[in-house]
Amino acid sequence: MQALAEQPVIHVVDDEAPLRRSLLFLLESMGWQAVGHESAEAFLAGVPDFPAGGGCLVLDIRMPRVSGLELQRRLQALELAFPIIFMTGHGDVELAVQAMKAGAVDFLQKPFKDQVFLDTVERAVQLSRERYAASCRHQEARAALARLSAREWEVARLLALGLANKEVGRQLHISDNTVHVHRQHVMEKTGTGSAAELARLILRADPHGLD
Template sequence: MSSPESMPVVHVVDDEAPFRRSLLFLLESVGWQAVGHDSAEAFLQVAPELHAGGGCLVLDIRMPRISGLELQRRLRAAGSPFPIIFMTGHGEVELAVQAMKNGAVDFLQKPFKDQLFLDTIERAVQLSLERHAANRRHREAREVLDRLSVREYEVARLLALGLANKEAARQLNISDNTVHVHRQHVMEKTGTSSAAELARLILRADPNGLD
């Protein structure tokens, strides 16, 4: 039996209760776990996490007090991994374009077709799973590289850039033999066997790690 944290959860934030309930009913009728929030404040108060099972956030773009755009801004600033789908009313396309520029997955203009809504949810949840997997790979790579000393990391980086032992030694102003010893330690600690594997590991930990 699947645990709750292994199942995707769709959060719907809309201040119109009948519309919010209709979306929750639609989502649950096709098997999604869905949670409704009547305001951005209510969502922030609960502060749900995006679990390994994935999920997404469906936001009305205009709401009293904290708008959907403001909630998106706050979540981005906090590094939230939630993919966001915006719901817009007539004449709000300009706001929706702004939301897309700020990282929203899509926007749907009310009223929208059920199947279009469900297809967009599917796409956003898939994106959340991809983000979660990428974050996990990043974290694991970072943990592996943290096993290295400062000098070992310097050697690892130069080797990943394709430098031979002699070139790395010259750059670091140490002996060839010292580089050779560090290289062995690096390969043992990281479980890698080539400069290419080392490069992939460093780039998973930091996309700018070889700049």
């Protein structure tokens, strides 16, 4: 059994208390950790850390004051990776399409069947786990590269681009021996063993790092 800290957490944000309670009961009956919020403001008042075990946000698209779409925009501005499933009423399809274009995982039109809801949550949780793993790899890569000095970074980037030691030396106006010393330091500090591994590390830290 997973440790509590590794369990997915499903947040349900809806101003309709009966529906919110019904969805929380359904999620909990399937063994999910579920937390209800009566408004977007209530969720934003204590925005949770993204759980290591994954999770998602089930969000009503129309709510008073701060709408579901506005909450989506605010979470994106905060760079929070919660996958969002929108719940929509009749006539909200255009809004739902707008939400999907902005990165929502899916939308469900009320009323929806329990199994459709649970299947959609399962997909969103799986996506969240993938995003969390990718985020961890990104942060680890950035931390490894942050250990390099300015000169070591210059050498690392040129090596990752496929340049030989002599070519690196010519571009940076340093000797082959100095390049060799920097190369050793770069490999030790980043835990890489080749230019190809170094290139993958740089691209994990920044997809445009070798542009």
